[in-house]
Amino acid sequence: xxxxxxxxxxxxxxxxxxxxxxxxxxxxxxxxxxxxxxxxxxxxxxxxxxxxxxxxxxxxxxxxxxxxxxxxxxxxxxxxxxxxxxxxxxxxxxxxxxxxxxxxxxxxxxxxxxxxxxxxxxxxxxxxxxxxxxxxxxxxxxxxxxxxxxxxxxxxxxxxxxxxxxxxxxxxxxxxxxxx
Amino acid sequence: xxxxxxxxxxxxxxxxxxxxxxxxxxxxxxxxxxxxxxxxxxxxxxxxxxxxxxxxxxxxxxxxxxxxxxxxxxxxxxxxxxxxxxxxxxxxxxxxxxxxxxxxxxxxxxxxxxxxxxxxxxxxxxxxxxxxxxxxxxxxxxxxxxxxxx
Numbered sequence: 001x002x003x004x005x006x007x008x009x010x011x012x013x014x015x016x017x018x019x020x021x022x023x024x025x026x027x028x029x030x031x032x033x034x035x036x037x038x039x040x041x042x043x044x045x046x047x048x049x050x051x052x053x054x055x056x057x058x059x060x061x062x063x064x065x066x067x068x069x070x071x072x073x074x075x076x077x078x079x080x081x082x083x084x085x086x087x088x089x090x091x092x093x094x095x096x097x098x099x100x101x102x103x104x105x106x107x108x109x110x111x112x113x114x115x116x117x118x119x120x121x122x123x124x125x126x127x128x129x130x131x132x133x134x135x136x137x138x139x140x141x142x143x144x145x146x147x148x149x150x151x152x153x154x155x156x157x158x159x160x161x162x163x164x165x166x167x168x169x170x171x172x173x174x175x176x177x178x179x180x
Numbered sequence: 181x182x183x184x185x186x187x188x189x190x191x192x193x194x195x196x197x198x199x200x201x202x203x204x205x206x207x208x209x210x211x212x213x214x215x216x217x218x219x220x221x222x223x224x225x226x227x228x229x230x231x232x233x234x235x236x237x238x239x240x241x242x243x244x245x246x247x248x249x250x251x252x253x254x255x256x257x258x259x260x261x262x263x264x265x266x267x268x269x270x271x272x273x274x275x276x277x278x279x280x281x282x283x284x285x286x287x288x289x290x291x292x293x294x295x296x297x298x299x300x301x302x303x304x305x306x307x308x309x310x311x312x313x314x315x316x317x318x319x320x321x322x323x324x325x326x327x328x329x330x
Contacts, residue, residue: 014313045320050288051250052269053319057289059239145216 005032006039013039017046126162129153217300225282229274236267265323272322280315287312 009032015021016029033040133149136142150166157163166172240246240263247262273281282301286292287308294312298305 011313014316041324042320045323046316048250048265049269049272049319049323050316052266053273053284054288055243055246055250055266056239056270056273057285059242 006036009036009039010042013043014046017043017050122157123160123162126153126157126160129157130162130165218302221282221286221300222278225278225285229281236263236270239266239270264326268322268326269319272319276315276318280311280318283308283311284315 009029012021012025012029013033016026016033021029033043129149130153133146133153136149137146150172153160154163154166246266250262273284276284279301283297286297286300287294292300294305294308298308301308303311
């Protein structure tokens with residue numbers, strides 16, 4: 001098979017292995033592949049490399065799922081580090097007495113350091129999301145994005161002051177329900 | 181683009197901050213929307229590229245069924261051969277030019293067509309297809325040049 005002939009088919013081989021050629025064109029490429037070992041090897045390498053790339057991509061996607069099986073507080077992003085650090089220093093200074101003193105006796109047993117950390121981190125994350133959303137809201141034409149972010153905070157961080165702040169805002173009209 | 185909710189929140193915040201920094205540039209809504217999409221996609225891609233550092237041997241351990249997954253092959257390679265091929269493609273992906281990687285991800289992993297990709301990356305569709313072919317040949321060429329029989 002001449003080099004010129006192979007070059008003519010080079011681009012179409014990719015479309016061929018991707019199944020994007022019309023029938024006539026696909027048949028022409030198939031005939032060339034029957035006759036040319038070098039292009040057959042290229043076609044095999046194209047299929048195999050894409051198949052492996054998909055496996056690698058899927059493996060990438062699987063990693064966060066594997067990580068999500070550990071406690072939530074361990075997988076917080078770096079933005080939450082400062083919130084956690086601040087919360088931890090306050091808690092260590094007061095020895096937890098402050099929190100325990102404020103809680104009803106019936107709830108004291110259930111309140112752990114980890115739970116306090118979790119709640120503080122959630123409140124911090126929600127507050128940051130709310131702040132970012134309000135910044136975006138200052139730009140024109142961002143209404144739908146802003147509305148989606150408000151809904152996200154309401155649905156994922158319902159028990160935080162940030163969510164309460166959104167609900168309490170009389171100027172904020174979120175059409176429909178949160179589950180829309 | 182395959183992010184879990186925590187990572188997606190990180191991206192959302194980063195992009196929101198970028199919006200503030202570039203707010204003056206957005207005089208028209210469609211300009212801003214395109215910018216938002218492109219910036220968000222780039223942030224996601226950066227995160228995925230970081231994960232491309234996972235060695236092929238680790239992926240193989242997690243995917244003992246890989247030979248079957250690649251189905252359609254009449255003679256799937258043994259585990260050693262498969263590991264070599266996987267590592268070659270992993271390295272090629274990690275080294276792809278960001279624009280090429282973005283186009284590959286959008287086309288083959290997010291199932292967008294050339295026209296939709298063209299809008300996101302602000303190229304014309306024929307350029308997108310040309311870059312796709314370039315990327316595909318780079319990935320396939322890595323297998324061929326290393327003498328690995330696919």
